[in-house]
Amino acid sequence: MPEITFDAEVDITDKVCPLTFVKAKVSLEELEEGEVLAIRMNDGEPVQNVPRSMKEEGHQVLKLKDNEDGTYTLYVKKVEA
Amino acid sequence: MPLTDEQIERYSRHIILKEVGAKGQNKLLKAKVLIIGAGGLGAPAAMYLAAAGVGTIGIADADEVDLSNLQRQIIHGTADVGKAKVKSARETINQMNPDVTVNTYRTFVSSENIRELIRDYDFIIDGTDNFPAKFLINDACVMEKKPFSHAGIIRFKGQLMTYVPGEGPCYRCVFKNPPPKDAVPTCKQAGVIGAMGGVIGSLQAMEAIKYIIGKGQLLTGSLLTYDALTMEFHKIKLPKDTHNCPVCGEHPTITELIDYEQAECDMK
Ligand SMILES: [Zn+2]
Secondary structure, three states: OOOOOOOEEEEOOOOOOOHHHHHHHHHHHOOOOOOEEEEEEEOOHHHHHHHHHHHHOOOEEEEEEEOOOOEEEEEEEOOOO | OOOOHHHHHHOHHHHOOOOOHHHHHHHHHHOEEEEEOOOOOHHHHHHHHHHOOOOEEEEEOOOEOOHHHOOOOOOOOHHHOOOEHHHHHHHHHHHHOOOOEEEEEOOOOOOOOHHHHHHOOOEEEEOOOOHHHHHHHHHHHHHOOOOEEEEEEEEOEEEEEEEOOOOOOOHHHHHOOOOOOOOOOOHHHHOEOHHHHHHHHHHHHHHHHHHHHOOOOOOOOEEEEEEOOOOEEEEEEOOOOOOOOOOOOOOOOOOOOOOOOOOHHHOO
């Protein structure tokens, strides 16, 4: 499967809930409609919550990739409300 | 300007909200709100706006902190008695949030100074406790095309409404003229339950915040009343027709500001 191309990336592995989502959301707000943000996050709580919160805001979750080092990368396409 | 990491953390509960986000928080940080009266209403309004990160808060008040203020004016403390209210308020806000610039005006608002005072601000909060000031603020905001929140509190009751130019009646549309002086008790003579300022002043802050972020419905065209004893809120629809109003109507007869006389006991 081809790698997803993205327009910006953000690392939220240094944050805990709810700042994980908040930091990702702030980065996504800086993008244009249709652009893709790659969000690197820790396994556990962020993987549970960040994709769900992104969907709730109306954005399109493209893929959650296991980096096999205890972190995941979530690809989110920005959809303007 | 991008938010700093510290700001992202400080305002995280705002940024999470769909209606606010980083965009709304930036609007708050750029906004300028003037609070006239640092008393029962102005104190909680100023504190919630400061905590929310409203970037510039102006406070106008000529008085000094009195021991009898402390039962409701929570921006001032016991050690502030005798201090100018604007100074005491600024000190509290500076402690709360370094993102806020506080402009202080140690003055009574009058027909001479009010238009210039409000010109620089995006939203005005009427936190005064007397009718002459309320009509003055209304007329000045109509003339300068500034949105403002009116509120009044007495005993166990409170009320508020919001004026936005072109979007509904002004305070004078509804209340016409100040009552004859000494005909109506002010909160100084009648008393007021301290938490009433907290309820109504916080609602004024809420209106300012919603106006700034551009979300939700404001109390334009409605008067919200609150009775603490019966624990009832009423939202009263106000007449839509503004064209006969002497100040905001089509042919205004009030084109100069009026300094109404204040009741004797309200003068210091
Ligand atoms: Zn009017």
